[in-house]
Amino acid sequence: MPVTFTFGEFLGARSVIGSTLAELGEEHDNLWVITPDIGATLVEFRDRFPERFLDVGLAEQASVGIASGLAYDGNIPVVSGMLPFLSMRALEQIRTDVCYPNLPVKIIGTHGGLVGNGGSTHYAVEDLALMCALTNMTVTSIGDPLMVGEIIRQSMSMPGPIYIRLAVGKKDMVLYEPGQHEVRIGKGIVARDGSDVTIFTHGTTVAQALQAADELAEDGRSVRVVDMFTLKPIDEELIVRCAEETDGRFVVLEDHLAYGGLASRIADVAADRGIRLTAFERLGIPQVYAGFGEDEQLRDKYGYGLSATVAALRRAVAA
Amino acid sequence: MSRSTLPTAEEPHTVAELEDLAFELRSKLLELCGTYEGAVHIGGDLSAADIFTALFHYGLHVDPTDLRNPARDRFVLSKGHAAVCMYITMAMRGFFSYEGIVETYGQLDSAYGMHPCKVQLPGVEASTGSLGHGLPIAVGMALSARGRGESHRVVTLLGDGETGEGSVWEAAMAARSNKLGNLVAFVDRNRQLMTSFAEERVVFEPYPDKWAAFGWNVVHIDGHDMAQLVEAIDALPPTDSDRPTVVVCETVKGKGVDFMEHNLAWHAGSLGAADLERAMAALLASREKESV
Numbered sequence: 149m150p151v152t153f154t155f156g157e158f159l160g161a162r163s164v165i166g167s168t169l170a171e172l173g174e175e176h177d178n179l180w181v182i183t184p185d186i187g188a189t190l191v192e193f194r195d196r197f198p199e200r201f202l203d204v205g206l207a208e209q210a211s212v213g214i215a216s217g218l219a220y221d222g223n224i225p226v227v228s229g230m231l232p233f234l235s236m237r238a239l240e241q242i243r244t245d246v247c248y249p250n251l252p253v254k255i256i257g258t259h260g261g262l263v264g265n266g267g268s269t270h271y272a273v274e275d276l277a278l279m280c281a282l283t284n285m286t287v288t289s290i291g292d293p294l295m296v297g298e299i300i301r302q303s304m305s306m307p308g309p310i311y312i313r314l315a316v317g318k319k320d321m322v323l324y325e326p327g328q329h330e331v332r333i334g335k336g337i338v339a340r341d342g343s344d345v346t347i348f349t350h351g352t353t354v355a356q357a358l359q360a361a362d363e364l365a366e367d368g369r370s371v372r373v374v375d376m377f378t379l380k381p382i383d384e385e386l387i388v389r390c391a392e393e394t395d396g397r398f399v400v401l402e403d404h405l406a407y408g409g410l411a412s413r414i415a416d417v418a419a420d421r422g423i424r425l426t427a428f429e430r431l432g433i434p435q436v437y438a439g440f441g442e443d444e445q446l447r448d449k450y451g452y453g454l455s456a457t458v459a460a461l462r463r464a465v466a467a
Numbered sequence: 468m469s470r471s472t473l474p475t476a477e478e479p480h481t482v483a484e485l486e487d488l489a490f491e492l493r494s495k496l497l498e499l500c501g502t503y504e505g506a507v508h509i510g511g512d513l514s515a516a517d518i519f520t521a522l523f524h525y526g527l528h529v530d531p532t533d534l535r536n537p538a539r540d541r542f543v544l545s546k547g548h549a550a551v552c553m554y555i556t557m558a559m560r561g562f563f564s565y566e567g568i569v570e571t572y573g574q575l576d577s578a579y580g581m582h583p584c585k586v587q588l589p590g591v592e593a594s595t596g597s598l599g600h601g602l603p604i605a606v607g608m609a610l611s612a613r614g615r616g617e618s619h620r621v622v623t624l625l626g627d628g629e630t631g632e633g634s635v636w637e638a639a640m641a642a643r644s645n646k647l648g649n650l651v652a653f654v655d656r657n658r659q660l661m662t663s664f665a666e667e668r669v670v671f672e673p674y675p676d677k678w679a680a681f682g683w684n685v686v687h688i689d690g691h692d693m694a695q696l697v698e699a700i701d702a703l704p705p706t707d708s709d710r711p712t713v714v715v716c717e718t719v720k721g722k723g724v725d726f727m728e729h730n731l732a733w734h735a736g737s738l739g740a741a742d743l744e745r746a747m748a749a750l751l752a753s754r755e756k757e758s759v
Contacts, residue, residue: 202641204640207637207641209603210634213600213602213606213607214638216607217611219607220592220604220608221541221607221611221612244594244600245594248594249594250586
């Protein structure tokens with residue numbers, strides 16, 4: 149039942165996870181889905197393949213350890229849950245039981261960034277830094293709900309682990325027309341071309357970057373928006389090309405700690421490749437434990453909302 | 468569901484033969500501990516030596532010449548610091564060369580090190596060493612066997628100290644919830660942690676009751692009595708039954724070498740040439756005492 153959506157519509161990435169896994173369960177009889185009590189999105193898979201669905205209850209460490217055992221035995225396990233808990237409570241299992249033996253376990257979850265209004269216990273804000281540190285791990289952060297399905301599908305043939313980060317996944321903006329861009333793990337997407345400055349981002353802030361680019365267009369400035377949905381391995385060639393083509397003017401926007409996530413990955417590439425940057429602006433979460441509020445309010449409060457993004461782009465262009 | 472068609476050890480070993488093999492294993496452990504300059508986890512190796520012997524020479528259906536045979540029983544060493552005991556037992560069973568272990572242990576690029584690595588040493592079922600990880604992995608393997616309708620068993624060996632880790636009990640609940648009668652956990656209840664005796668700072672008792680409370684089938688034996696080990700293995704429920712089994716094995720850390728027994732100093736260590744001679748003499752004396 150292929151469903152089509154068009155740009156600007158809202159769609160639950162969670163429902164895409166559920167329907168994609170149910171389809172893949174048909175194609176791969178060794179696909180398992182494991183969840184620590186976050187099964188609402190997985191009902192379709194659970195109902196079709198109850199023998200390969202496992203809800204372990206509140207037990208994140210066991211969920212990943214069990215996935216490891218399944219993968220050692222030749223299965224493809226998907227662990228789906230809330231990322232603040234999977235990425236921290238089960239961090240050692242992810243590192244030692246999955247990444248060390250390089251097993252094809254997929255970690256898919258929600259609550260990446262200051263989303264969901266759950267308070268700092270329920271915001272995954274360090275997760276990308278933690279996951280990028282792990283040898284063998286591929287790290288992604290997806291904003292476009294339709295892309296989620298495509299990434300899960302591509303990950304089926306990967307020999308090693310992958311981390312797939314979503315925001316809340318209840319209501320995400322469709323960013324791309326189906327087939328508009330080539331979507332390939334490890335390759336950034338130029339969501340909009342431009343020549344004055346590049347803004348790199350991932351996840352739900354891609355939509356905000358596109359809006360900011362619109363505002364700069366009113367100033368007569370041309371902003372390139374790059375959806376760097378794969379943080380590891382990072383698309384170095386695209387970074388090099390953007391530096392050349394937008395005069396070394398970079399802004400990085402992310403719903404993650406400003407240090408340790410995509411901005412740090414790009415800064416590493418710039419340092420290692422000897423890229424001379426004219427401007428480098430980081431927009432992300434400062435070193436605070438954020439309180440409550442709606443997503444946009446929190447982004448504004450912590451300095452990476454739309455107006456801050458527009459201001460950073462203007463500074464970068466003027467530098 | 469019938470048991471795996473893979474044979475156990477080539478000859479069904481008698482208890483006396485298994486005791487001889489356990490003695491040989493302990494001698495080889497001491498030899499390694501005497502020749503390797505770094506620390507060997509000799510205390511917990513010696514406490515587990517009889518369990519390893521009973522499993523690899525009697526209980527487990529494995530084939531050293533066909534490491535990926537799908538019908539093989541899976542063995543996950545949850546107490547990864549007993550890696551040496553596993554390497555040597557497996558060498559005696561025909562998996563590896565004992566000389567290869569002794570000559571390269573702990574050296575650069577050796578497959579044999581302090582904690583087992585599946586990537587570097589095929590034949591090992593899982594990379595372990597961080598405690599509390601083996602049981603969840605074994606649960607995953609048991610689920611996999613169930614899912615495929617396979618009749619092999621998944622066996623894991625834990626230390627009792629390690630069962631302080633919360634992840635062990637998460638997995639214990641998952642095993643019971645999923646009715647994994649094809650899963651067996653042996654616990655080497657040697658009653659010592661690295662720096663304290665069990666019950667001294669951490670209260671484990673009532674220990675078998677804890678597993679029973681989690682819905683496991685509990686067997687409680689003397690882990691140095693080969694006849695009891697064989698009997699426990701023979702009495703394991705069929706793999707299509709609906710409860711996981713724990714075999715709580717009462718053991719002594721450093722078993723067989725009097726100056727290491729019940730001695731916190733021998734959690735891990737190295738024997739010099741003189742101490743090696745002393746340890747071998749103690750092992751021999753212990754054996755003679757027990758055979759009287």
